[in-house]
Amino acid sequence: xxxxxxxxxTYFPPPASAAPAAGLSLRExxxxxxxxxxxELTLPMLRFDKISEIIIHEAAMITPGVEMKWGVTExxxxxxxxxxxxxxxxxxQSNKLMLRxxxxxxxxxxxxxxxxxxxxxxxMALLVDHVTDIVRHFKGKIVEWDVVNEVIEPNDxxxxxxxxxxxxxxxxxxxxxxxxxxxxxxxxxxxxxxxDYGFIYDPERSTSRKTAALNLIEQLKKRGVPIxxxxxQCHLRAGVSxxxxxxxxxxxxxxxxxxxxxxxxxxxxxxxxxRDIPVxxxxxxxxxxxxLSVALEEPAVKRLLTWGITDRFTWLNTKDVRKGDGASxxxxxxxxxxxxxxxxxxxxxxxxxxxR
Ligand code: XIL
Numbered sequence: 102x103x104x105x106x107x108x109x110x111t112y113f114p115p116p117a118s119a120a121p122a123a124g125l126s127l128r129e130x131x132x133x134x135x136x137x138x139x140x141e142l143t144l145p146m147l148r149f150d151k152i153s154e155i156i157i158h159e160a161a162m163i164t165p166g167v168e169m170k171w172g173v174t175e176x177x178x179x180x181x182x183x184x185x186x187x188x189x190x191x192x193x194q195s196n197k198l199m200l201r202x203x204x205x206x207x208x209x210x211x212x213x214x215x216x217x218x219x220x221x222x223x224x225m226a227l228l229v230d231h232v233t234d235i236v237r238h239f240k241g242k243i244v245e246w247d248v249v250n251e252v253i254e255p256n257d258x259x260x261x262x263x264x265x266x267x268x269x270x271x272x273x274x275x276x277x278x279x280x281x282x283x284x285x286x287x288x289x290x291x292x293x294x295x296x297d298y299g300f301i302y303d304p305e306r307s308t309s310r311k312t313a314a315l316n317l318i319e320q321l322k323k324r325g326v327p328i329x330x331x332x333x334q335c336h337l338r339a340g341v342s343x344x345x346x347x348x349x350x351x352x353x354x355x356x357x358x359x360x361x362x363x364x365x366x367x368x369x370x371x372x373x374x375x376r377d378i379p380v381x382x383x384x385x386x387x388x389x390x391x392x393l394s395v396a397l398e399e400p401a402v403k404r405l406l407t408w409g410i411t412d413r414f415t416w417l418n419t420k421d422v423r424k425g426d427g428a429s430x431x432x433x434x435x436x437x438x439x440x441x442x443x444x445x446x447x448x449x450x451x452x453x454x455x456x457r
Contacts, residue, residue: 120445121452127433128161130448131405135457136397138447139201139406141166141366144185146414147192151438155410157196159433162244164201164365164406165189166416170210174235178214183238190242201363201406202239202246204296205232206280208266209251219267225276228268229283236287245363245404247296247332248284249277253317255309261320262313274317278326285327295321296332296365300351301343301392311351318358331355332365333396336408339381339388340373345395356401363404364396368431369443372421381430386442393450400457407447412436 121130131138139162146152156163167173168185175181193200206228218227236246252269255262263269268276277295284293295318299310314331321328333352355362369385396402409415411434418429428436433444 119449119452121448125448127159127444127448127451131451132161134451134454136402136451136454137161137199137404138451139163139199139404140410141203141406141408142189142410143167143414144188146409146411147188152411152413153192155434155438157198159410160198162199162201162404162406163189163193164203166203166409167210169203169205169235170207171215171231171235172210172212175231176212178212181234181238183235186239190239194242199244200239200242201365201404202236202243202291203365204247204250205235205284206248207250208264216267224268225279228276229279232280232283233287236284236291240288241290243288243291245292245294245330246284246288247365248280248293248328250296250332251298252277252295253297253310253313255306255313261316262309263317274320277317278321278324281321281326281328292329292361293327294330294332294363295328296334298334298336298366300333301335301348302338302341304344304347307347311347311354315351315354315358318355318360322358328360330361330363332363333402335364335367335392335396337367337369337388337392338373339369339371339384343392345391348392348395349398352396352399352402356399360401362399362402363406364393364402365404365406366408367405367447368408368415368417370417370421371430372417372423376423376426378427378430382442385430386446389443390446390450393447394453397450397454400455403457405447405451407432410434411438412441413438 127138139160141164143166253262254264257265300307371381374381374384409432412430413436417431
């Protein structure tokens, strides 16, 4: 390629309307732009050969939906169980998929015995021991780890917009810092992430959430905490508008803190849409395209993961039910494992993204 040609390839995205070449998978379309496409999966999905095949075909990275959560890995205190997560890790390894760890520390999905202990002075040691053990168990197998998940909640009215959770009772983010240090010691090669939600809709609330997240990352960086990336959860809501410039600015502000960004947990709630399926699927796809075409402009965004691949397995059917009005359709493949307009929207947005 002439030097002018390579400059053009680096600086100019393809024309806005370009459809990706036919026959390519999301993995290949993303890869051409230097982006990783991946998906969440849970063990029950792998019991279906067709779903496993789709995942292997479409994804370059996977992350477990529940299998690494503390409530699964240590139901009984002192009895650690990584079997389910190991099965997923082995699936990744044998199919040459990258693995994203999710998540070492979350205030939900905890085993029953944990919360009372977090109130004690030994709570911090317990957290650090847990993070150390799980990260060490998967050492060398995980590319990115969501070390901590969902730690801000400005509505709780605590300093810095932090979530009201016993480890934060002293008003200090020390428990987050300690978790990252523990993870870095246990697997020095893994990229360590903080993952959170609620930055897209509801201007007032998302503004305070953005401020809290940026302050937290800045504080951690200042303290020399080994944090490398931000997981931006993409639980989209078709039919609700968002501030595109606000989104651009937030992603740029995160990137300016020397952070890489992974767009995590993408799914599109159709709870506010009419029942008609073609109408619904189109609105879901259009909304995702609108969001992704803005978010993927930010060069610090290196990965995009959907929270599942088929409508047959989506947490939104329990969380976001369409009140007797048919199952949710938030993912790229339908229940019968056919591609939906959302697949095309993701493909188009990836294809149009600037080169990394
Ligand atoms: C959800 C899983 O999909 C469910 O199966 C589980 O019961 C609860 O957690 N934000 C996160 C994810 O970071 O871990 C959550 O996953 C969805 C919201």
